[in-house]
Each structure stands twice: as C-alpha cells, then as structure tokens.
Amino acid sequence: MIAKIIYGQTCTGTLNYVLGKEGVQVLGYGNTFSQSISPKFFGSVLYFQGQRNATKNRYAHICLNLPHGEHLDDRTFYKISEEYMENMGFGHQPYIVVRHKDTKHEHVHIVTTIVKEDGKVLPIYNSHRRSMATRQQLEKKYCLTPAPTMRRKEQLPIHRLPKLKVGADANQGTRYYLRDVLNTINQRYKVCSFEELARLVKPYHIEVKTRENKSGRIGVKYGLDNQKGYRTSFINGSEVHRNLSGPKLQKVFDIHSKSKLLPIHRKRLLKQIGTTYDLFQTIHPYDLEEVAKEYQNIDIKLDKNENLIEGYTVYDKSMYVFRARELSQKIRMQNRLDIFGNGNEPTQIDTESKQFKLEVQKTIREALTTSYLQSPKRGGLLSEHIATRNFGDIVPNLNTSEKFRFLESYVPETKKGKFRKSLHDTFTLVRARLYELETKKEKAALQNKFNLIGKVLKNKIFNVGTEQGSVRLLFQALGVKYHNDRLSFTNSNKHAVPVKLGKLSFPKEMENYVSSGFVRQNHLMLEMLSEQSSERGPKLTAAGMFLPMIFPKLYKRMNPEYKTRYENLALSAYIKHAERRHAPFEKSAKDYIALFNAKGFYFVKGEEGLRVKSIYTGNESSHTLSRRTSLYLSSIPNLTETLKEQQPVINNLVEDRRNRLENLWSGHLIERGVYDKVAFMLTAEKVYPNLHREMVQHHMDNGLRQSIIIASERQSSIQQNQVLRKGAYAISSILGGSSTNTEEMYNGFKDEFTDFAKNKRKSRGMGLPW
Structure with missing residues (x-):
C-alpha cells in the first residue's frame, strides 16, 4: 500500500476533484455528528473549521493506494482509513473517505484539516516518517502487499492511459494520469525549461503548451493523446495540480537553471564522454547506451525519429538532463563521424590509444588492491603486500574484475592476445608506482598518528604516562606500537618514527584484539577532542558510542572534562543513526520516546529545548535535539507527564544490570542484521x-529466530544446546510471552534473566507501559 499526503491552503478544489469523479463512493465520515450528511454540508464544515487559523497548510489530502490486482471491500478499506487517521494524529478531526474506481488500482481519498475546533493546529512534524510506520503496520495487520522502500526506477505506467471518452467528462479521466506522470518527472529530474519538460513527457503521450502574457507571466496547458490519435482538450496546469501551473513551474526551472553546480556537472560529463571517445576506435550508435553505462556509469538514451538516430540525451546522476548538443557541439554523433560514421562496423577499442594504456594500468592497480583486501590472512601494509605480488598472483582478481571484462569484450578478436600481453608487460611498472604511492601515504599516516598522540598527551585527554606503561593503551587504540624507541604500525615494522621513551613497561593487561574499524573511529574521535579534525573530513558514526567497550582500560583513564565532551559527541552521532533506524517503527512522537527509552536513552527539558541523555553516559552528558525534533516531541499532550513515565523504564534497565554498552551493542547488531553474532552474545555471553519489543519481534521474524535455532543445532554437547536455547527463550520472554510451540520447545530452560524478571516485574516488557 502506498500513502501520499499533500498539505494545502484551500480545500474547495480538492473536494471538487475527489467528489467530482464518475462513480465515486463516499465510504464514511470521521468525527461528524451523523453519517447521513451530504458531501456539500461536510465541505462547509471543513472549510469553516480550517479558516479558524491562518496557517498555509491548513488542509490535508491523503491518498491510500493498493497495488494492481489487490482488492478490499468497502468496510475493510474504511476501517483501514480510520486506523490510519488515528495513528497519524487526525483521529479527532473531521474527515471524509471517498473511494475512486477510475484506475486499475483501488484507492481512497481522505480530506481533512489540521486546524482543531479551538483554532490551534495539529503538529505535522515528521508526518512522512509517521505515515511510513503507520502504513507498514497496516500492511502487516491486513496482509497487504508492502510498498517499495526505495524510489522506483522503472518506467512510468504508459499502459495505464485513461480509456477513450467523449463528452463533458472526458477530462476527468486524464487529470490523475497527467498529475502522476508530471509530478514523477519533476521529482526524478531537475527540469530547467518548459521545452525540456515537453521532451521528457512526450513518450507518455503528453503535450505541453505555453503562453506568455504582456506582463511576462507564463501559463501552461497539458493535453493527452489518449488512443489512436484522439486528443483530449487541453487542461490548465493549475487544474491538474496547483504545483503544475506555469508560474510555479517557472520558479522551479529558474532555481535549477541558475544553480552554481550546473556548470560543474556539464564539465564533468564532457570529460567523461570525451574519455569514452578517446578509448574507442569505433562505436556502433546502438551500442553507445551500453558502453557509456558500463564504462562511465552514465545513463544515455538515443534520440530517434522513425528509427533515424538524431543524437542522444544524458540522464545524469545529478538529476539534470542534457542533450548532447547542449553540452558541446564537439561530442555530437554527427560531428564525430570518425567514431560513429563507420557504417555497421562493430564497437572496438583502440588498443593503440593513450586512454587504453591508462585503463590497463587502472585495471592492474585495482586487481592489486583487491588481492590485498580479499586476502584470507591479510597481514602487514598494502605496500608490503604489493612488493611481494607477481602477475600470476593477481590473475584470479583480474578474471573477476568488471573493468577487465569490459575491456576484453570490446578489444578486437585479433588483438586479444596482445591485450593480455600488455597487462603482463605493464604489471611491473604499475606495481612500482603503486608501491611508491602507498609507501608515501603510509609514512604520512604514521606521522599523523604521532602528531595526534602528542596533542592528546599535551591536552591530558587521558591519564596515561610511561609509568606502568599505560601510554601503550593509547598507542594500541590508535593502531601503533612502541619498541626500541620507535613508533610503528601495529601490523608492520616497515615505517617508524623515533620516540625516545626509554624502556617502557607493559600494563598488566592489554586488549587481545582491536578492530581496524574501531581504530579509525577512535582516531577520528581523538582528532575532534584535540580539535584537529576538519569539516570536510570523515564524520563520526554510531560506532563512536562503543569506544569505551572496545578500549575499556584506556577510556577508564579519560579525564572528566574530556569524557563529557566525548559523550556529547558520541550521543549526537548515535542519535542521528538511531532516528533513521526507528523510522519504520515510529507512528507518533510518543513512539519516538518509547523506542529510545527501550534502548536506555531518555529525554529531559533544557534551556535550549529538549535534551537526550543515556544510562551509558554521565549525568552531565547530553545531546540537544534539533529545533524541529523538539517541536515534534513538544506536540505530545501533557508532555511533562510523558517524560515522567520514562523513569520506570529506565530504572528497570538499570536494576536489570542492562546499563552496559554490551547490551546496546547487541541491539545495534540486531538492527544491522548481524544475527549470527547476536545469537552468540545472547546465549554464550x-x-x-536493549531494544523495543516491536523491533525485536520484527527481527525475530526476519531471521534472528532461525539463527538461534541453527546455532543450537551446531552444538555437540547437551549443555551447549541448553545455553543456546535459553537465549531464544529469553528473547521470547522479552517479547512478552511465547506461543505454545515455543513453550514446548524451550520447556525447562530457565536463567537468571527470566527468573529475576519474573520475581520483580511480572508484567513488565521492554518498552513503555502504554
């Protein structure tokens, strides 16, 4: 099911459209004194209530669409509409539900207002996220086909042209199609003119006409070539949709055409297309689309007129659309007959060209790097790996390389042997250059780590020193080691920076294994704390929250002032990540709070707005929410009482000894779908x-339960099987009970988690009480 929401300043046009279709059916009214009122009377009620506030987006038009072939009876569709409005916060507003039958997919329109009876407005913050979560909940409850989670890339539905009609209602069947195509085109591409818009919609049988009046105001009309040359009468753009009128489209076109990035995109495309021409000796015109896509990842479509190729159009990743002649006359097919003018000659690479030699070098360089990254026992630095490779070592990587396969497919058959020989002959040169380049990078990286260590020690971020060798904890957390007055990478002795610390003892315990990913995050965090990071550099991710779990001995020695700064930065990064993860489950502002509460985060009021804190950080540490999010949460009735209701949930997590980062990390892995590791943590460790029961249930159904069962079957001893099964039983307990089959399967397995949860809080789950 697809849900669309449009907010507007008026409701008359929307109601005329919704109620003006042939065969419409009013399924019911929401929050009116009777179901027997007329649509006209309801329109008056809606209009007068909406006029009680001067806000621009005072009316809402919602459309719930089923996929083709899916059917719901009127009663069920109205019930779904009621639940959707309730979850979206419109449950107490007047609204009308109208069913349309003018398209092949069943759908209803809902019209309401965000203005309440007292003249105040409903908060519509995060309405898209709330709509997504509500839609997914209804899809699951009523067994509906889920809507795609990514923007569609397929062609627009040309086959869904309205049926041929004659008479006064002929235009009624075309408006929806026109609006669907035109809105989609304008969302998919950054159109710069009406002429460009006309070209883009022409394949969908739509004609665009414009007219400029004396004052320079542009009006636009749309016509539809329906069937067999029959054309509907032209419809004003404002009648199709208010955003498709001439003046409003012109404003959008002006913004796109005056963008400072437009010349940059043009220059990039010219270089990419020019490079393609330099590589090939001949290109068959019909192969250009495939060649450009494989070689430069450029979407090109040939412009044809009755099978005659007139040129091509580039649909760029920047969402701009360029015709070849608009980019440059030099790249037009008509002006490059040396490449395109060879009749039916097949597409062939020029093996004598400079560009071909560069591509051979790139292919070898990519294979060398890939062989290092895919090495099962990767040790040492990339430069060390390169120095020990022979051509035969990278042949398997070449055979799986897309770049190699692309070049080989277009090299002439008579020159394929020469192509392979050129790879072999070029290998030594490329290896030497890449070795030199990587060596230089590695030296700079090591020096950067040395400088960062000096800054960290100077600022006393950690209470470490040479006594008892505690400074080694800092070295290890940055991926370096100290030996014989030299600082070098942990996995290599090739490069070194002199550091005269004398004989440095080892602390009692060092970390056994340090992930390179966490080393990078720790490096970035320390750069931020020592103010060495740049705005253009890499950004801190949610993994920054777990640095004290990975480097516990080091972060226990963090000075309080820097610990608070660290925790603020880590909270900020994690909250941004969690908001994206919560989006499919968040149906209201209360859900926003509940999802974070279940993870051990809670919200408090501050001078600058709402702040979020956690059970994993100190009481002084917090992250101030954005103004928009604060307004969103402030829309909760009796927000103060809602914030008080957080305390039992947070207290329960602390009392259950689930205020460790390991508990948050377990939930983090579940959200990422790393179920095998989670199964081990749940059972063996x-x-x-710390995750909301609804999210746990989703992942259990999505494969977590199966991972636990598989892990159980792999164990050889009865004791190990019991441990694994206890983990699955505990997960079932978290969800607030289990089915009969689950109880039988795990009958007799108990652990301290279920025992003390049962004794202390028999009815408590992971989320908030509501």
Missing part, C-alpha cells in the same frame, strides 16, 4: 539487547 548472556548479553541481552
């Missing part, structure tokens, strides 16, 4: 996820 008895680390249970």
Whole structure:
C-alpha cells in the first residue's frame, strides 16, 4: 500500500476533484455528528473549521493506494482509513473517505484539516516518517502487499492511459494520469525549461503548451493523446495540480537553471564522454547506451525519429538532463563521424590509444588492491603486500574484475592476445608506482598518528604516562606500537618514527584484539577532542558510542572534562543513526520516546529545548535535539507527564544490570542484521539487547529466530544446546510471552534473566507501559 499526503491552503478544489469523479463512493465520515450528511454540508464544515487559523497548510489530502490486482471491500478499506487517521494524529478531526474506481488500482481519498475546533493546529512534524510506520503496520495487520522502500526506477505506467471518452467528462479521466506522470518527472529530474519538460513527457503521450502574457507571466496547458490519435482538450496546469501551473513551474526551472553546480556537472560529463571517445576506435550508435553505462556509469538514451538516430540525451546522476548538443557541439554523433560514421562496423577499442594504456594500468592497480583486501590472512601494509605480488598472483582478481571484462569484450578478436600481453608487460611498472604511492601515504599516516598522540598527551585527554606503561593503551587504540624507541604500525615494522621513551613497561593487561574499524573511529574521535579534525573530513558514526567497550582500560583513564565532551559527541552521532533506524517503527512522537527509552536513552527539558541523555553516559552528558525534533516531541499532550513515565523504564534497565554498552551493542547488531553474532552474545555471553519489543519481534521474524535455532543445532554437547536455547527463550520472554510451540520447545530452560524478571516485574516488557 502506498500513502501520499499533500498539505494545502484551500480545500474547495480538492473536494471538487475527489467528489467530482464518475462513480465515486463516499465510504464514511470521521468525527461528524451523523453519517447521513451530504458531501456539500461536510465541505462547509471543513472549510469553516480550517479558516479558524491562518496557517498555509491548513488542509490535508491523503491518498491510500493498493497495488494492481489487490482488492478490499468497502468496510475493510474504511476501517483501514480510520486506523490510519488515528495513528497519524487526525483521529479527532473531521474527515471524509471517498473511494475512486477510475484506475486499475483501488484507492481512497481522505480530506481533512489540521486546524482543531479551538483554532490551534495539529503538529505535522515528521508526518512522512509517521505515515511510513503507520502504513507498514497496516500492511502487516491486513496482509497487504508492502510498498517499495526505495524510489522506483522503472518506467512510468504508459499502459495505464485513461480509456477513450467523449463528452463533458472526458477530462476527468486524464487529470490523475497527467498529475502522476508530471509530478514523477519533476521529482526524478531537475527540469530547467518548459521545452525540456515537453521532451521528457512526450513518450507518455503528453503535450505541453505555453503562453506568455504582456506582463511576462507564463501559463501552461497539458493535453493527452489518449488512443489512436484522439486528443483530449487541453487542461490548465493549475487544474491538474496547483504545483503544475506555469508560474510555479517557472520558479522551479529558474532555481535549477541558475544553480552554481550546473556548470560543474556539464564539465564533468564532457570529460567523461570525451574519455569514452578517446578509448574507442569505433562505436556502433546502438551500442553507445551500453558502453557509456558500463564504462562511465552514465545513463544515455538515443534520440530517434522513425528509427533515424538524431543524437542522444544524458540522464545524469545529478538529476539534470542534457542533450548532447547542449553540452558541446564537439561530442555530437554527427560531428564525430570518425567514431560513429563507420557504417555497421562493430564497437572496438583502440588498443593503440593513450586512454587504453591508462585503463590497463587502472585495471592492474585495482586487481592489486583487491588481492590485498580479499586476502584470507591479510597481514602487514598494502605496500608490503604489493612488493611481494607477481602477475600470476593477481590473475584470479583480474578474471573477476568488471573493468577487465569490459575491456576484453570490446578489444578486437585479433588483438586479444596482445591485450593480455600488455597487462603482463605493464604489471611491473604499475606495481612500482603503486608501491611508491602507498609507501608515501603510509609514512604520512604514521606521522599523523604521532602528531595526534602528542596533542592528546599535551591536552591530558587521558591519564596515561610511561609509568606502568599505560601510554601503550593509547598507542594500541590508535593502531601503533612502541619498541626500541620507535613508533610503528601495529601490523608492520616497515615505517617508524623515533620516540625516545626509554624502556617502557607493559600494563598488566592489554586488549587481545582491536578492530581496524574501531581504530579509525577512535582516531577520528581523538582528532575532534584535540580539535584537529576538519569539516570536510570523515564524520563520526554510531560506532563512536562503543569506544569505551572496545578500549575499556584506556577510556577508564579519560579525564572528566574530556569524557563529557566525548559523550556529547558520541550521543549526537548515535542519535542521528538511531532516528533513521526507528523510522519504520515510529507512528507518533510518543513512539519516538518509547523506542529510545527501550534502548536506555531518555529525554529531559533544557534551556535550549529538549535534551537526550543515556544510562551509558554521565549525568552531565547530553545531546540537544534539533529545533524541529523538539517541536515534534513538544506536540505530545501533557508532555511533562510523558517524560515522567520514562523513569520506570529506565530504572528497570538499570536494576536489570542492562546499563552496559554490551547490551546496546547487541541491539545495534540486531538492527544491522548481524544475527549470527547476536545469537552468540545472547546465549554464550548472556548479553541481552536493549531494544523495543516491536523491533525485536520484527527481527525475530526476519531471521534472528532461525539463527538461534541453527546455532543450537551446531552444538555437540547437551549443555551447549541448553545455553543456546535459553537465549531464544529469553528473547521470547522479552517479547512478552511465547506461543505454545515455543513453550514446548524451550520447556525447562530457565536463567537468571527470566527468573529475576519474573520475581520483580511480572508484567513488565521492554518498552513503555502504554
């Protein structure tokens, strides 16, 4: 099911459209004193209530669409509409539900207002996220086909042209199609003119006419070539949709055409297309689309007129659309007959060209790097790996390389042997250059780490020193080691920076294994704390929250002032990540709070707005929410009482000893779908996820339950099987009960998690009480 929401300043045009279609059916009214009122009377009620506030987006037009072939009876569709409006916060507003039958897919229109009876407005913050979560909940409850989660890339539905009609209602069947195509085109591309818009919609049988009046105001009309040359009468753009009128489209076109990025995109495309021409000796015109896509990842479509190729159009990743002659006359097919004018000659690479030699070098360089990254026992630095490779070592990587396959497919058959020989002959040169380049990078990286260590020690971010060797904890967390007055990478002795620390003892315990990914995050975090990071550099990710779990001995020595700064930065990065993860489950502002509460985060009021804190950080540490999010949460009735209701949930997590980062990490892995690792943590280590029950249930159904069962079957001893099954039983307990089959399967397995949860809080789950 697809849900669309449009907010507007008036409702008359919307109601005329919704109620003006042939065969419309009013399924019911929401929050009116009777179901027997007329649509005209309802329109008056809606209009007068909406006029009680001067806000621009005072009316809402919602459309719920089923996929082709899916059917719901009127009663069920109205019930779904009621639940959707309730979850979206419109449950107490007057609204009308109208069913349309003018398209092949069943759908209803809902019209309401965000203005309440007292003249105040409903908060519509995060309405898209709330709509997505509500839609997914209804899809699951009523067994509806889920809507795609990514923007569609397929062609627009040309086959869904309205049926041929004659008479006064002929235009009624075309408006929806016109609006669907035109809106989609304008969302998909950054159109710069009406002429460009006309070209883009021409394949969908739409004609665009414009007219400029004396004052320079542009009006636009749309016509539809319906069937067999029959054309509907032209419809004013404002009648199709208010955003498709001439003046409003012109404003959008002006913004796109005056963008400072437009010349940059043009220059880039010219270089990419020029490079393609330099590589090939001949290109068959019909192969250009495939060649450009494979070689430069450029979407090109040939412009044809009765099978005669007139040129081509580039649909750029920047969402701009360029015709070849608009980019440059030099790249037009008519002006490059040396490449395109060879009749039916097949597409062939020029093996004598400079560009071909460059592509051979790139292919070898990519294979060398890939062989290092895919090495099962990767050790040492990339430069060390390169120095020990022979051509035969990278042949398997070449055979799987897309770049190699592309070049080989267009090299003439008579020159394929020469192509392979050129790879072999060029290997030594490329290896030497890449070795030199990587060596230079590695030296700079090591020096950067040395400088960062000096800054960290100077600022006393950690209470470490040479006594008892605690400074080694800092070295290890940055991926370096100290030996014989030299600082070098942990996995290599090739490069070194002199550091005269004398004989440095080792601390009692060092970390056994340090992930390179966490080393990078720790490096970035320390750069931020020592103010060495740049705005253009890499950004801190949610993994920054777990640095004290990965480097516990080091972060225990963090000075309080820097610890608070670290925790603020880590909270900020994690909250942004969690908001994206919560989007499919968040149906209201209360859900926003509940999802974070289940993870161990809670919200408090501050001078600058709402702040979020956690059970994993100090009481002084917090992250101030954005103004928009603060307004969103402030829309909760009796927000103060809602914030008080957080405390029992947070207290329960602390009392259950689930205020460790390991519990948050377990939930983080579940959200990422790393179910095998989670199954081990749940069972062998008895680390249970801090995650809302609804999210846990989703992942259990999505494969987590199966991972636990598989892990159980792999164990050889009865004791190990019991441990694994206890983990699955604990997850079932988190969800608030289990089915009969689950109880039988895990009958007799108990652990401390279920025992003390049962004794202390028999009816408590992971989320908030509501």
